[in-house]
Amino acid sequence: MTESVIIVGGGPVGATLALTLQHKGIAATMLEARAKGAAYQDQRALALSYGSRAILEELGVWAKLDAQATAINTIHISQRGSFGRSLLKAQDHDLPALGYVLSYGALTKALDDALANFKAVNVIYKAEATHIEPSAEVATVMFNHDSILQRLSSSLLVLADGGRSLGDIPGILRDTKMYGHDALVTKVKCELPHGNIAYERFTPMGPVALLPNGEEFSLVWTGKQAEVAEVMALDDAEFLSQLHQHFGDRVGRFLGVGKRLTFPLKLSYLNPVTAPHLVVIGNAAQTMHPVAGQGFNVGLRDAYELAQQIASIMPEAWGQDAMMRAYQQGRKTDTKRGLMFTDFLVNLFSNDIVGVSGLRGMSLGMLDLLKPVKSRLVRKMSFGSRG
Numbered sequence: 001m002t003e004s005v006i007i008v009g010g011g012p013v014g015a016t017l018a019l020t021l022q023h024k025g026i027a028a029t030m031l032e033a034r035a036k037g038a039a040y041q042d043q044r045a046l047a048l049s050y051g052s053r054a055i056l057e058e059l060g061v062w063a064k065l066d067a068q069a070t071a072i073n074t075i076h077i078s079q080r081g082s083f084g085r086s087l088l089k090a091q092d093h094d095l096p097a098l099g100y101v102l103s104y105g106a107l108t109k110a111l112d113d114a115l116a117n118f119k120a121v122n123v124i125y126k127a128e129a130t131h132i133e134p135s136a137e138v139a140t141v142m143f144n145h146d147s148i149l150q151r152l153s154s155s156l157l158v159l160a161d162g163g164r165s166l167g168d169i170p171g172i173l174r175d176t177k178m179y180g181h182d183a184l185v186t187k188v189k190c191e192l193p194h195g196n197i198a199y200e201r202f203t204p205m206g207p208v209a210l211l212p213n214g215e216e217f218s219l220v221w222t223g224k225q226a227e228v229a230e231v232m233a234l235d236d237a238e239f240l241s242q243l244h245q246h247f248g249d250r251v252g253r254f255l256g257v258g259k260r261l262t263f264p265l266k267l268s269y270l271n272p273v274t275a276p277h278l279v280v281i282g283n284a285a286q287t288m289h290p291v292a293g294q295g296f297n298v299g300l301r302d303a304y305e306l307a308q309q310i311a312s313i314m315p316e317a318w319g320q321d322a323m324m325r326a327y328q329q330g331r332k333t334d335t336k337r338g339l340m341f342t343d344f345l346v347n348l349f350s351n352d353i354v355g356v357s358g359l360r361g362m363s364l365g366m367l368d369l370l371k372p373v374k375s376r377l378v379r380k381m382s383f384g385s386r387g
Contacts, residue, residue: 004029004122005310005318006154008129008141009161011039012046012104013282013299015111017158019059020307022118029152031127031143033161036112042105044185045218047072047198047211049099049297050090051383055304061110068106070212071097073196076250080203093378099198101213132159132169134275139319155277156310156318160303162283171275177267177343181206182228183290184221186260187213188243191252201247208247209290217251219243220290222265232262265289267343269335272328277319279327281306286335294338305330 005021007014010032018028048056048069056062075098078085090098115121124145131142139157143150194212201208206222221231221243231242240254247254268287273280282299309327310318317323 004154006139006141006152006157007031008132008143008157008159009282009284010034010112010123010125011160011162011282012107012111012296013303014158014160015108015115016055016059016300017160017281017303017307018121018123019061019111019114019118020304021310022115022121023059024307024311025120026307026310027120027122029122029124029154030115031129031141031152032123032125033128034125036123036125037109039108040105042103042108043187044104045187045211045213046102046104046107046296047099048102048300049382050095050097052297052300053097053100055300056110059114061114064110064113065102065106069100069102070214071196072099072101072198072212073097075198075200077200078202080201080246080248088378093375095378095382097196098378098382101198101211101218129161132157132278134169134171134278136276139275139277154319155315157278158306159278159280159284160282160299169275169278172270172272172280174268174270179265179267179289180225181222181265182225182262183265184219184223184228184232184260184262186219187216187258188219188240188254189216189256190254194251199247199250203246205246210247210251219257221246222290225264228262232260267339269339272324273331273335274324274328276321276324279306279324286339288338289342294342298335298338301334302331 004027007018007028007030010030014030014032018030021028053062056065073090075088076085077088088098090096112123115123127143127145127150129141129143130149133140133142134157138153138155140151140153141157143152188210193215194210194217196212198212199210205224205227207220208222209220210217211220221228223231231239234242236257239257239260243254266287267289270280270285273285281302283295285302286295286298288295288298306327309323309330313323
């Protein structure tokens with residue numbers, strides 16, 4: 001075994017990196033702020049692309065997740081107040097599914113269980129990073145564990161904790177665009193079965209998505225913060241009534257709703273995503289609007305491709321300038337396209353400018369007729385820049 005890579009963050013992105021490294025015989029130390037198993041009951045829905053499934057399949061994890069995942073065979077895209085719509089179907093693109101919906105907790109447990117089979121990964125739970133310091137020789141992380149401040153250094157430190165521990169790191173700048181919108185997420189029970197169809201509906205308030213999840217749907221309802229706050233304050237019956245008015249009749253009546261949560265929407269990215277002996281990946285490196293379900297999948301590809309690069313060079317080259325330039329160049333196109341695509345959709349569809357609505361509806365209708373364009377869109381959504 002080689003020198004240990006340090007990974008700060010034991011969520012799905014950090015754990016995917018650790019597991020990929022284990023398959024390549026590379027030792028890793030992973031710091032996770034939460035206790036072991038603390039996230040296993042987390043029912044937040046993750047939208048996985050088919051490419052993400054392929055990564056998890058290669059790592060031997062998907063077989064345990066398949067029964068818990070709900071396939072998305074069709075994506076129905078429409079605009080409120082317009083007849084234009086487009087359908088993306090897996091069967092038209094020789095894919096078993098366009099994507100899958102899976103709970104955060106289920107994925108976290110499956111990755112943790114897989115990591116437990118390897119002796120060369122050391123997972124330290126309840127380890128809260130407090131400071132990260134890159135330098136010319138190593139990168140160092142300070143963290144609290146059992147009320148004791150501890151330090152670890154490595155020639156390669158990877159930050160994959162969603163940005164929770166990222167303070168001011170020399171040489172790294174964060175650009176952030178706040179949309180002034182919030183997302184309301186919950187699960188809803190509908191009158192009609194979902195038929196493995198996901199719905200993306202654009203409205204003047206903002207995009208609303210229904211993702212098949214078990215026998216129900218996971219709902220992502222976005223809008224201006226004040227508008228979402230009003231919807232959040234409604235009782236269940238009025239909430240379901242408002243949702244029906246907002247979304248329409250495609251799934252029949254909305255019969256029940258689970259616990260509702262909200263969070264602010266933003267576009268945020270680091271420039272660059274590396275410093276001497278430090279790489280930042282996943283949501284810690286870039287945060288996207290959930291409109292196209294790209295953020296988590298881009299982060300998973302960060303982890304997978306970083307592991308390939310680590311394994312392709314000698315340990316003495318880890319964290320050196322050549323490696324950092326190669327990683328940034330390799331991920332630049334995928335990340336940039338994801339950021340631009342989601343921002344473009346938000347800017348194009350989240351308004352009600354006179355004359356623009358009809359053009360958008362027409363565009364959706366034309367997309368349904370342009371098969372090469374649809375095929376390219378599906379490939380990029382499934383596999384990123386390599387699609």
